[in-house]
Amino acid sequence: MLHSGTHPTYTALRSLLEPLLKFNHVPLHILSYVPIFQCLTGHNLSKLGQQIHAHMILRGLEPNAFLAAKMVAMYGSSGDLFSAMTVFDKINYPTVILYNSIIRACARYGYYEKAIGIYFRMHSLGLKGDHFTFPNVLKSCADLSSVWMGKCVHGQSLRIGFEFDMYVGTSLIDMYVKCGDSTDARKLFDKMTMRDISSWNALIAGNMKDGEISVAEDLFRTMPCRNIISWTAMISGYNQNGLADQAFCVFEEMLKKDSNVKPNWVTIMSVLPACAHSAALERGRRIHDFASSIGLDSNVCVQTALVAMYAKCGSLVDAFRCFEGIPRSERSLVSWNTMITAYASHGCGMECLWTFEDMIRAGIKPDTITFTGLFSGCSHSGLVDVGLKYFNCMNTVYSVKPRVEHYACIVDLLGRAGRLVEAKELVDRMPIQAGPSIWGALLAACRSHHNLEIAEIAARMLFVLEPENSGNYVLLSNMYAEAGLWKEVDNLRALLKCQGMKKSPGCSWVEVNGKAHLFIGGDTSHPQAKEIYMLLDMLLEALPGEDKGSWLHT
DNA sequence: CTAGGGTTAG
Numbered sequence: 001m002l003h004s005g006t007h008p009t010y011t012a013l014r015s016l017l018e019p020l021l022k023f024n025h026v027p028l029h030i031l032s033y034v035p036i037f038q039c040l041t042g043h044n045l046s047k048l049g050q051q052i053h054a055h056m057i058l059r060g061l062e063p064n065a066f067l068a069a070k071m072v073a074m075y076g077s078s079g080d081l082f083s084a085m086t087v088f089d090k091i092n093y094p095t096v097i098l099y100n101s102i103i104r105a106c107a108r109y110g111y112y113e114k115a116i117g118i119y120f121r122m123h124s125l126g127l128k129g130d131h132f133t134f135p136n137v138l139k140s141c142a143d144l145s146s147v148w149m150g151k152c153v154h155g156q157s158l159r160i161g162f163e164f165d166m167y168v169g170t171s172l173i174d175m176y177v178k179c180g181d182s183t184d185a186r187k188l189f190d191k192m193t194m195r196d197i198s199s200w201n202a203l204i205a206g207n208m209k210d211g212e213i214s215v216a217e218d219l220f221r222t223m224p225c226r227n228i229i230s231w232t233a234m235i236s237g238y239n240q241n242g243l244a245d246q247a248f249c250v251f252e253e254m255l256k257k258d259s260n261v262k263p264n265w266v267t268i269m270s271v272l273p274a275c276a277h278s279a280a281l282e283r284g285r286r287i288h289d290f291a292s293s294i295g296l297d298s299n300v301c302v303q304t305a306l307v308a309m310y311a312k313c314g315s316l317v318d319a320f321r322c323f324e325g326i327p328r329s330e331r332s333l334v335s336w337n338t339m340i341t342a343y344a345s346h347g348c349g350m351e352c353l354w355t356f357e358d359m360i361r362a363g364i365k366p367d368t369i370t371f372t373g374l375f376s377g378c379s380h381s382g383l384v385d386v387g388l389k390y391f392n393c394m395n396t397v398y399s400v401k402p403r404v405e406h407y408a409c410i411v412d413l414l415g416r417a418g419r420l421v422e423a424k425e426l427v428d429r430m431p432i433q434a435g436p437s438i439w440g441a442l443l444a445a446c447r448s449h450h451n452l453e454i455a456e457i458a459a460r461m462l463f464v465l466e467p468e469n470s471g472n473y474v475l476l477s478n479m480y481a482e483a484g485l486w487k488e489v490d491n492l493r494a495l496l497k498c499q500g501m502k503k504s505p506g507c508s509w510v511e512v513n514g515k516a517h518l519f520i521g522g523d524t525s526h527p528q529a530k531e532i533y534m535l536l537d538m539l540l541e542a543l544p545g546e547d548k549g550s551w552l553h554t
Numbered sequence: 555c556t557a558g559g560g561t562t563a564g
Binding site: 336367 | 555556557558559560561562563564
């Protein structure tokens, strides 16, 4: 926005607007408006643009295709797609520039189908796309992961002669990569005469997405030069593939060896998950300190990623401290969701509810993730009726339609509280097809509350829905064993054997003073195993209430 | 105009 009278845009705009204001009664030529809209583009000034637009209408001025392109770009750049479309639709003889502006606006704000649709209309009118058109159309195909559409556009770009354009080439690589067709992306890359650093980066990201880590590493090593995006692609690629240590090492290597690159907020966000899943709290703190040292700790995305990192490392205190550090007015939907989820995973149901209510007060509209977080928080704290209350009004009050994952949470909520009959009834009358997550939640609840009758129903559904998941057979078999139904146990064991399955053992580990301690389900190989099991027994004794069984299994 | 991106139950 224009904050002060000294802002360059402001001064430029004033000199442009002067004739408009001075000669209010003199009809100006429409082309006088061109520099005005150009000036407003990219500064989030669509409100001001609208006023000038109104000024035109009052004077009875209709934009031609050239001016309309500038107006569409102005509205489009600030996300006002509605106004952009209105201007666009009124033009009878559109030009390529006008099409480019509207396609770009649609592609930038996620209206991918619209962007592609408009492109095809343009094509059918005999207008040829140029090197501004194709990258935006291809980006839309990429984000919809529609190879079919992408190949069609690819063909048209070849016919028009953009085979050797670097931007179009890179966009094509990106499109094939995002559609999961890395082979075609590679072919294109090998054929390119001029390669940009972005072409390499797109291919690296693609191979990382496919789990082709060594191919990505080769590309990274052999590329002529690397920028911050190349490094970040490697870091986030390792994290996507669960290779946290490699991600962290590459991050450190980048800091040590490549002094030409400067880490930015995306880099920090990409490296943080490397400490968010094991007991790597110290590593997380180091990255936090580093982010602060280069002034990136005031970025909302970084702050939100820090909240998630601390929560996953087990430090709810630090997570909350980071959340509190985000100015209220800057907290995004994702920030609130992250904090709610953090409380939920730490079993703080009440705090989940307070945070949710606070979010509503702050004027942020909840989404589907907000509610999964909220319900799982209620579920872990036994806040059954509050959870149900929110579930029943999520659509009417907050206009978020319940989805499968919400039903799964509610089944879990009822199930943990032992209200299995209600849970089963909910599954029976839910409007969506119940999948493995639903039946799985029900089966787990039956296990901890020893309800064999409903467990059998859920298990049979799961045997059909995911026959390869051995856990379901084992769970039911254990329940039969508990009830002393040895014949049924044998039947299930036989079934399991003839399908050639083995339950993969459960395992966990902790890091103490930098040394990892590994535990496999039922194993006693740890040097202090005896003491550990004794302590576990003591903990179980000390636990309050009826629900001890389920603690062991969650 | 192209490349890297924070939140999802158990």
